[in-house]
Amino acid sequence: MSDTHAPSPVQGQWWLATLGRTVVWARLRVREAGTAEVFDSDGNTLAYDSEDSARAALLDAEFVEREGLDEEDAEARGFLLEELEPPQAEDDERLRAHMVSQLPSRH
Secondary structure (H helix, E strand, O other), X not given: OOOOOOOOXXXXXXXXXXXXXXXEEEEEEEOOOOOEEEEOOOOOEXXXXXXXXXXXXXXXXXXXXXXXXXXXXXXXXXXXXXXXXXXXXXXXXXXXXXXXXXXXXXX
């Protein structure tokens, strides 16, 4: 019997910071009330009073929005755009283990 209330894949706006071939992910979600939350690489959910304040905090921490990157931006950071696939998991508990990843070595 299938569970019709199974959790859906985690979604949101994906942000990333890079150090060499290491990618650190953060997920920004905007709530119906206009508040926002960021799920960070340590598994913390940080609350913000607005999407703008959450975005400002991510930018201050040198994160960039995944959807805003183009091929040139990626190349300037030392990777290919197609290498950047946001982490996926059934829930935040499982997602935490995937919030920091290593891109494959380039030869």
